[in-house]
Amino acid sequence: MFDNLLPPLNEHNLPYPDTIHPIVVHFVIAMVLFAFFCDVLGYCSRNSKLYEVSWWNMFVATVSIFIAIIFGQIEAGLAIAYDAVEPVLNLHTIIGWSLSGIIAALTGWRYVIRSKNPETLPMSYLGMGAILTGIVFFQVYLGDKLVWVYGLHTTEIVQAAKEGLL
Template identity: 80%
Template sequence: MFENLLPALNDHNLPYPDTIHPIVVHFVIAMVLFAFICDLIGYFSANSRLLEVSWWNMFFATVSIFIAIIFGQIEAGLAQAYDAVEPVLNLHTLIGWSLSGIIAAITAWRYVIRLRDPKKIPMSYLGVGLLLTILVFFQVYLGDELVWVYGLHTVPVVEAIKEGVL
């Protein structure tokens, strides 16, 4: 009944030309990692301008991660995940949603720190930033595995699923 209202899916099994989630999520990754680097350098060099750069990167990363998750959920739903990929896709999804809350909470904490003294951050914030960086790298590993190992939304894998090979 509603099938006529939906756009047709292409060779990548998407209603638009290519995946959008990786494009948006790369901004999030870059902003979070750059924010941590700016915090490190700003902390050890006492350069408060770098702390301001870090704050704005975390702010925009917080907004962007929700956009990345929306497209990630759409694209995961259209991926026609086969048995071997499901555990990795489920873990990637769980960590992605968790990261949205973690990044939002860290950004809120950073905002409070910025209000109290915009020229300093505590060492504990750097420790949390390091843990966030490690978690982001693990999430990147899982995302790379979904594309480069399992081939989600690649033409050969989509065709194999349609032909019943996978």
């Protein structure tokens, strides 16, 4: 009934030329990691201007992660998720949603810290930044596995699925 309202899917099984999720999510990854780097460098060098750089990186990462999740959900829904890929895709999805909450919470906490005294940063915040960095690295590992091991949205996997080989 609604088939003619949806755009046709291409060789990547997407309604647009290529995946958008990785583009947006790499932006988020870079901003979160750079924010942590600036926090550590600012803490060690006692240069509070780096805290301001970190704050803005976290703020933009917080907005951007929700855009990444929207495209991630669309692309995961259109992916041909054969049996072997489903556990990794599900874990990647759960961690992605969790990261959106963690990043938003840390950004909110950072806003409170910045409002009270922009010249200092508590060690507990740096500790949470280190934990966040570890979660981000694990999430990157899962995302890489989805593309480079399981081939989601690659033309070869899409073609094999259409031919019933998966």
